[in-house]
Amino acid sequence: MNVLYTAKASVSGEGRKGAGKTDDGRLDVELSVPKGLGGDDGPGTNPEQLFAVGYAACFHGALKKVAREAKVDVEGSTIDSEVAIGSGDDGFGLAVQLKVTIPGQDQAGAQKLADAAHQVCPYSKATRGNIEVTVTAAGA
Missing domain, CATH: 3.30.300.20 (K homology (KH) domain)
Incomplete structure (x- = not known):
């Protein structure tokens, strides 16, 4: 494969309940667990x-x-x-x-x-x- 682009991201915290961000800063999100998976539907995405x-x-x-x-x-x-x-x-x-x-x-x-x-x-x-x-x- 001739690589044209590589996205780089990092997640910290507890996986589904933590934070994720890309190396270029364009995406920086809080992560939360939806109610259907036992979470509280907190303010983050999943x-x-x-x-x-x-x-x-x-x-x-x-x-x-x-x-x-x-x-x-x-x-x-x-x-x-x-x-x-x-x-x-x-x-x-x-x-x-x-x-x-x-x-x-x-x-x-x-x-x-x-x-x-x-x-x-x-x-x-x-x-x-x-x-x-x-x-x-x-x-x-």
């Missing part, structure tokens, strides 16, 4: 929220790339993401739902673009075969 934003942003970039190559306008498109954490026989695991909305596209056209983006998105590649990821699309 790893699932950070993953949801990161995946949605990466997927949106992939969508714009495949749309550009197909010469399709996806202006005004949005990606809504949900990252669930739960427990199973083998411990904790994640599941992701991505909802792609593309104005001016019918459902079939939007789904075709979303499926193509799912093939090239680095987050999708990293999670493929490891966690359940559902991608649904709608025109608007």
Whole structure:
């Protein structure tokens, strides 16, 4: 792999209840445990929220790339993401739902673009075969 960029971050405290920051200072967040995991829903964010934003942003970039190559306008498109954490026989695991909305596209056209983006998105590649990821699309 020809590395183009490397993100560097550090977490301190008690993992899910602590603080995280990037080496460049652009991200500096307090971390808290959500009620669903036994926490108090404190003022901070959590790893699932950070993953949801990161995946949605990466997927949106992939969508714009495949749309550009197909010469399709996806202006005004949005990606809504949900990252669930739960427990199973083998411990904790994640599941992701991505909802792609593309104005001016019918459902079939939007789904075709979303499926193509799912093939090239680095987050999708990293999670493929490891966690359940559902991608649904709608025109608007």
